Amino acid sequence: MRLERLLAIVIKLLKKKRLTTQELALEFGVSKRTIHRDLQTISLSNIPLISKQGNNGGWEIMPEYLVDSRVLSSDDLSHILSSLSSVQSGFSHPSISKTLDVISSLVPPEKSNDIYKKTNHIIIDSQPWGLKKIQDNLLSTIHQSICDETLISFDYENLKSEKATREIEPMTLLMKATSWYIFGYCLNKKDYRLFRLSRLSNIKQSKTVFSRRSKTIQDMKQSPPRSVENLTEICITFSESIKRSIGDTFGLSTIIKQNDSRYKLTITLPENEWLYNFLLGLGEHVTILKPDHIQKILKEKTKNIIEKY
Numbered sequence: 001m002r003l004e005r006l007l008a009i010v011i012k013l014l015k016k017k018r019l020t021t022q023e024l025a026l027e028f029g030v031s032k033r034t035i036h037r038d039l040q041t042i043s044l045s046n047i048p049l050i051s052k053q054g055n056n057g058g059w060e061i062m063p064e065y066l067v068d069s070r071v072l073s074s075d076d077l078s079h080i081l082s083s084l085s086s087v088q089s090g091f092s093h094p095s096i097s098k099t100l101d102v103i104s105s106l107v108p109p110e111k112s113n114d115i116y117k118k119t120n121h122i123i124i125d126s127q128p129w130g131l132k133k134i135q136d137n138l139l140s141t142i143h144q145s146i147c148d149e150t151l152i153s154f155d156y157e158n159l160k161s162e163k164a165t166r167e168i169e170p171m172t173l174l175m176k177a178t179s180w181y182i183f184g185y186c187l188n189k190k191d192y193r194l195f196r197l198s199r200l201s202n203i204k205q206s207k208t209v210f211s212r213r214s215k216t217i218q219d220m221k222q223s224p225p226r227s228v229e230n231l232t233e234i235c236i237t238f239s240e241s242i243k244r245s246i247g248d249t250f251g252l253s254t255i256i257k258q259n260d261s262r263y264k265l266t267i268t269l270p271e272n273e274w275l276y277n278f279l280l281g282l283g284e285h286v287t288i289l290k291p292d293h294i295q296k297i298l299k300e301k302t303k304n305i306i307e308k309y
Helices: 002-016 021-028 032-044 074-090 094-105 109-118 132-148 240-250 273-281 292-308
Strands: 049-052 058-061 150-157 163-176 179-186 191-196 200-209 231-238 255-257 263-270 286-290
Touching: 002 021, 002 032, 002 058, 021 032, 021 058, 032 049, 132 150, 132 163, 132 200, 163 191, 231 240, 231 273, 240 255, 240 263, 263 273, 273 292, 286 292
Parallel strands: none
Antiparallel strands: 049 058, 150 163, 150 200, 163 179, 179 191, 231 263, 231 286, 255 263
């Protein structure tokens, strides 16, 4: 515990530059006497502490005690900070915050403005609006199980609306596009599987420990995912009014402008309920050119909807 506090004090001083004994005591919930002993230990560790007197006085680490610019450049530090901030936006965890503090403490004062300007060149925030707290709790539970190498169980609903309880050896959290997945070894199927977090419920962390298997998510990515099957090429035309919606889903570069003020999209997708519902949601603004059987399926679904009302 004391070792962690000593490291935290060093990081605080490197980051905030100058702190009083009182501020440090309040920060770590110990007495000023304890802080004085900690500071003495830090000094004996060849970390150059100096004390400033007066109204703005306090303890600080000599400015020269910073990472050598030959080791990490401004670009290096800004790239590390940007990457860590992007990870934290999707998954906030105390260890990430601590690492951010450590890296931030390495920034020399004369380079701070330049580095922090560069960290704002690109910002990646993977969190959906309004769901951060709910998703954080789920991610934290899974991440803790991965770190502890303990089993987790949950109820899972696949694309066919089939529900089952699964027990897995969790190995990797994966952010793919805008969705989180958990990769692990499924004890029910006796094989590696990838589960989408949005389809999980009633997750439970077990105390049963497992030994991590050799296969990785990178190995799995070499072969087509099991979930990608029944691929179908579809071709649609649509009006200007839904161009942005189509572009947000598939990318504007996939859209071709037609001569009649309409647009065309040809793309290969898994044929399932998501595809049918997506096309139905576009309403009268879209025309399906092919395949013919999807036209018939949507006609039947539209008929069923009309009969309900």
